[in-house]
Amino acid sequence: MTPSGTPPEAARSPTQAGPATTPSPRLRLSSGAASYPVSQASDRPWRPAADVVFCAEEVGVSYGAKRAVRNITLDIHRNEATAFIGPSGCGKTTVLRCLNRMNDSIPGFGLYGSLRYHGHDLYAPGVNRVEVRRRIGMVFQKPNPFPKSIFDNVAWAPRNLGMKADLDERVERALRAAALWDEVKDRLKASALGLSGGQQQRLCIARAIAIEPDVLLLDEPASALDPIATASIEELVHDLKTRYTIVIVTHNMQQAMRVADRTAFFSLDRDQIGTLIEYDRTERIFSQPADQRTRDYITGRFG
Amino acid sequence: MSGWWWPLRGYSARVDPASSAAALAGRTRLTRLNRVDRVASRALRWLALLGALIVSLGLLAIVYQVITGASLALHRFGPGFVGRQQWSPATNQFGALTLLYGTLVTSVFGVAIAAVLGVAIGLFLSLMAPRRVAAVVGPLVEMLAAIPSVVLGLVGIYLIAPFALHNIEAPLHRAFGFIPLFGPPGTVGNSDFTASLVLVIMVVPIIAALTRDIFLTVPRELRDGAEALGATRWEMIRGVVLSTTPSGVVVACILGFGRAIGEAIAVTQVIGNITQVSANLFARGDTLASLIANQFLTPVSALHTASMFYLGMVLFTLELSTILLARYVSRNFGRRQWA
Incomplete structure (x- = not known):
């Protein structure tokens, strides 16, 4: 599914992650919520690969003095679905939320390493989070429609951004893309809270794509849904990745197998800090993983 | 073993169902607890009722006092007082x-x-x-x-x-x-x-x-x-x-x-x-x-x-x-x- 010209380093898999590496000299911890450790440009030259959307190098996260995640090095490719799998508490969601700076409001949050989005350092001073989130949309674990009408839920963000021309068409387009249009077209003025859980989640996806982001981050989008709703969300991910780059966190390995082109397996390292164990094409991760820990996890022999 | 928590002993006492004597002991303890419990619960109910009564009566008394205090003006000006x-x-x-x-x-x-x-x-x-x-x-x-x-x-x-x-x-x-x-x-x-x-x-x-x-x-x-x-x-x-x-x-x-x-x-x-x-x-x-x-x-x-x-x-x-x-x-x- 990827262009055949993918440079080999784009798919590198940091299988050696785990041993407690010495903290990089770039590491800086911040205490205040407003100031971030500024990630310096890497010493390695930035090799722009046309299809790499996110490039994380040695990314780590700390909350106050507590390290949550470290040694995350991976590239996320355009128009692919990338799944983050792994046991609870290993930092999948933390890393996902770093990608659109949703962790910023958490007190003590600090990020080190380098996290680039199309070559731009996401955490450089002066980067506008609002702009980041406008391009990198997010759908949360629990459906969180606004207590407004279905139409207003989808139209809210476009209105904020001044996309007021053809708002009706835009809303319809987004709802169609989220495979919700046929179910709600007759009750657009009804409250979004009257929808079922699966419909609410698809509404949240519609809401996110209404502003035509570049990337969609999905944080366990189906974990609160029944199997039928889950299937419709998975189908949706399949359709959406032709237009958007998708990163999906999931607890469900079958789900990762079904929807993802690449899969990153996260786990705790020997110091109980979340880290990336293995990252590769999904079929490789599930058929011949390089790391013993990945093998144990996918065969259910974890822990 | 009779600390401050003695009223709770009935709950924590382990009753061995196999031994009828132990079961009996457990039951007597529970009975004693129930008595304490009942008295406390009744006292609490009365206290709560008393509080509610005092507040309501107090409010009524104040209303009455204000109206009596104002009676002279009420007779003299009537409801038109508000518009004067x-x-x-x-x-x-x-x-x-x-x-x-x-x-x-x-x-x-x-x-x-x-x-x-x-x-x-x-x-x-x-x-x-x-x-x-x-x-x-x-x-x-x-x-x-x-x-x-x-x-x-x-x-x-x-x-x-x-x-x-x-x-x-x-x-x-x-x-x-x-x-x-x-x-x-x-x-x-x-x-x-x-x-x-x-x-x-x-x-x-x-x-x-x-x-x-x-x-x-x-x-x-x-x-x-x-x-x-x-x-x-x-x-x-x-x-x-x-x-x-x-x-x-x-x-x-x-x-x-x-x-x-x-x-x-x-x-x-x-x-x-x-x-x-x-x-x-x-x-x-x-x-x-x-x-x-x-x-x-x-x-x-x-x-x-x-x-x-x-x-x-x-x-x-x-x-x-x-x-x-x-x-x-x-x-x-x-x-x-x-x-």
Whole structure:
């Protein structure tokens, strides 16, 4: 599914992650919520690969003095679905939320390493989070429609951004893309809270794509849904990745197998800090993983 | 083993069902516990009932007292008292209109300013301030409510009144004197406007604390959802926070209004105590509560005293309707709109 010209380093898999590496000299911890450790440009030259959307190098996260995640090095490719799998508490969601700076409001949050989005350092001073989130949309674990009408839920963000021309068409387009249009077209003025859980989640996806982001981050989008709703969300991910780059966190390995082109397996390292164990094409991760820990996890022999 | 927790022993005693003796022992223990339990529960019920009775009877007694106190004026003026403008102890002519007007003007104006400030503070404390800043500023705002009103009145006389006179009233009159609201200011700054400012200080902590708590009930997921859509902080606050809590904000303002109309001492210190209806905010005036505080110790006639009781009735009714309105709003519009 990827262009055949993918440079080999784009798919590198940091299988050696785990041993407690010495903290990089770039590491800086911040205490205040407003100031971030500024990630310096890497010493390695930035090799722009046309299809790499996110490039994380040695990314780590700390909350106050507590390290949550470290040694995350991976590239996320355009128009692919990338799944983050792994046991609870290993930092999948933390890393996902770093990608659109949703962790910023958490007190003590600090990020080190380098996290680039199309070559731009996401955490450089002066980067506008609002702009980041406008391009990198997010759908949360629990459906969180606004207590407004279905139409207003989808139209809210476009209105904020001044996309007021053809708002009706835009809303319809987004709802169609989220495979919700046929179910709600007759009750657009009804409250979004009257929808079922699966419909609410698809509404949240519609809401996110209404502003035509570049990337969609999905944080366990189906974990609160029944199997039928889950299937419709998975189908949706399949359709959406032709237009958007998708990163999906999931607890469900079958789900990762079904929807993802690449899969990153996260786990705790020997110091109980979340880290990336293995990252590769999904079929490789599930058929011949390089790391013993990945093998144990996918065969259910974890822990 | 009979510590302070002995009443609980019945629950923790292990009863071996195989041994009937042990089962019997367990049962006797439970019986003793039940007795203690029953007595305590009955005592608690009586205590609660007593408390409720005292409050209700107290309220009724106060209502009765106020009505008897006002009976003379009730007979003399009837319900028309509320619409009578004159308040003149010298000629035994009394009416509530001037004071009702003064009360409403100062309170509405004060609450209008306090609502803006209070909601802003509530937003700051709940959503914007770093946790440590909120932990310092929050209690400070609440302490504002702990200032005795008489002290606030003194501050009003010596600080707020001259400041308002020279820096707000006079410039506003010069610039917008053609609007009746901004008429010529007095000489020392005692005015409806100054009273409003003092009321602002009293009402701001109420509105700030209430709205802060209301804003904190907006689920984090909604705020995150808004921010994940590229909303600025203001768009998030307008679209997700304020739009889901309008009834709460209104209730906070109504309760602040209730505080404002009842305030006597601080208002009487700065309002100038003159019973006249004037559109001019900068003129001296008087309010229901302020007049009672000011004149009650020096009545010139029995009718004067009775009329002040009558004013008290008016104030009481006003206050009661405010609270009922707040309850009505919060009950009918305050449903949690997020499931």
